[in-house]
Amino acid sequence: MSIEINYINKSFDRTKVLNDITLDIPSGQMVALLGPSGSGKTTLLRIIAGLEHQNSGQLSFHGKDVSRLHARDRQVGFVFQHYALFRHMTVFDNIAFGLTVLPRRERPSAAVIKQKVTQLLEMVQLGHLASRYPAQLSGGQKQRVALARALAVEPQILLLDEPFGALDAQVRKELRRWLRQLHEELKFTSVFVTHDQEEAMEVADRVVVMSQGNIEQVGTPDDVWRDPATRFVLEFLGEVNRFDGEIHGSQFHVGAHHWPLGYAPAHQGKIELFLRPWEIDVSRQSSLETPLPVQVLEVSPRGHFWQVVAQPAGWHLDPITLVVEGDNVAPIRGERLFVGLQQARLYNGDVPLRAVAFAESA
Template sequence: MRIELIEISKTFGKFRALDHVSLTIHAGEFVALLGPSGSGKTTLLRIIAGLDLPDPGAGRLLFDGKDVTYRPADQRGVGFVFQHYALFRHMTVYENIAFGLRVQRRRLGLSTAQIDVRVRELLRLIQLEPFAERYPHQLSGGQRQRVALARALAIRPRVLLLDEPFGALDAKVRRQLRTWLRGLHDEIGLTSVFVTHDQEEALELADRVVVLNAGRVEQVGTPEEVYHQPQSAFVTEFIGTVNKFRGIRRGSRVEFGTSEALLPGEQVAVFVRPHEFTLSTVPHRHAFPAVVQRVHTAGGLVKLWLTAQSGETFLTEIDPFHWSQLTIKEGDTVYVTARQLRCFSEEGQPCHPAERFRTAVGQ
């Protein structure tokens, strides 16, 4: 099902949670709503679900072209999965999944036998057939969340909404469940909207990511687009790990990391991701000097925290082979080149495209 949000605004007292948000979610798409706390992502999800309404006269919500802005939640054909499961403790897994079907039996026109078939199908889908007669307290967190998902799917919703469904789980279980969830989405073909504050989760799961900030949409794009082609300083700084430097732009030249970057000129913010640096023990034209403060070698990449001539401390990541060739230690001076950088004015606007992704400092 196609979802269209048109100029949606929502206020709570004096707080504006959503500010003229417009967004189209295509049928069968998996969309992640991503942003810091208070950015409006859960409010937006609740408006799609019908659990909250926009401010009077402040926007419209369309499902497949039909206005459902004020349609009750139970008439929208939406399945909702919350962070904290909300399972009935006194009911078995089977009974939890069957609950919504029994409540809506008359509307759905289902017999007892048809309900049983549907519940058994869902138990197979979530790979919990042997656990049908267990109670929630007898399941792991990941299993309970799968039951909550099956319960939301039981009524065959047209849209699946998930509000940080893995937030209460440990990191390993989260990784397992998000792989499983993406496979489930592809299998059943629902339109799915997923709220998360976990960037890795959003970038791994979604077809498109909606980045929200202070109730507004900052950027909508594929995971590759929001990561590699951020359209604002906020998205650049929010998505992934990135170093921020004070910089000076003079014509086509961008200076940062050096004492020259502190001289008068057009002030800019320069962003470089840790893996976009090259390190050398030999000074050269486009490199700036930095002192090694700390080295961390555990893991697939070697992490080095360096302090630039400008006084700014930043993180670099290099592969172990490159590290072995450098033969440096804490306290040594290295020479740093940015293979790629992103540059924004003080107002947050990107520098000219020709300058935004320069391959070397001052080139």
């Protein structure tokens, strides 16, 4: 089932938490609402569920306006971060609960409920724990029970609020893979809230990056990672190095060094340049492409590459992070290296300038 969100606004008292949110989610897609605390992502999810109501705007499921529809009538399953399981009920009864409280005319027979719950237990790989109570389960097992309970009523849409936030790193990783596999099998429309970039990139078909009640960018994980639409997305997603510099004419200056931009921007003067660690050229020799000296502070092996933290020598105050390919000799602490600017993004405040390939221009 598709979800259409049109110009949704929401305020709590005098605090605006959602600003004209417009978003289309096609049927069968898994979408991540990604952003820091206070970005509005959980409020948007709760509006979709019917647990909160917007002040203005329209919410539709498959073209039908559900803005005034009660949560119980929306055919939505909701999975909370802290499970919300009934402590006095077994795993089996927790999963069956949503079916047992349906109106009599809609409620399946006890035999059908038993069959359905048994199938769900097998699906979430907990068939051997049906008679246990929540207190006897691990965090990962509790979250699987919560997911099975949400799926028991055959929702058209599955909503998950930080579903793995309370779990340790290894369990989170396993459950992410499992949820993605389950989504591929069942093809339900799902929306999940997370502040974890890795989680969003690994699980979602599309990522909605939010900040201060606004949508900053919508795209595939690869789109938002490689081609950030705003400075916020650039800085929020992954590690990025920031340099202070100046533009004079068609030249970009950092300390005593400068590079041709290939064009003369309308903005002249102070500017900020952003580079991902792997977008910086690294060499053991000074050259036109790598003129900037740095001293190695830390070296961390990362499989096929080394992550290096280095201190610029006289041209920038803060340490920067670099990537050195694994087929080179490993850098050592205290070693002098030289760096250059491979693919740069320039910003005047929040206003982007045209992206530049300095290495090609040098």
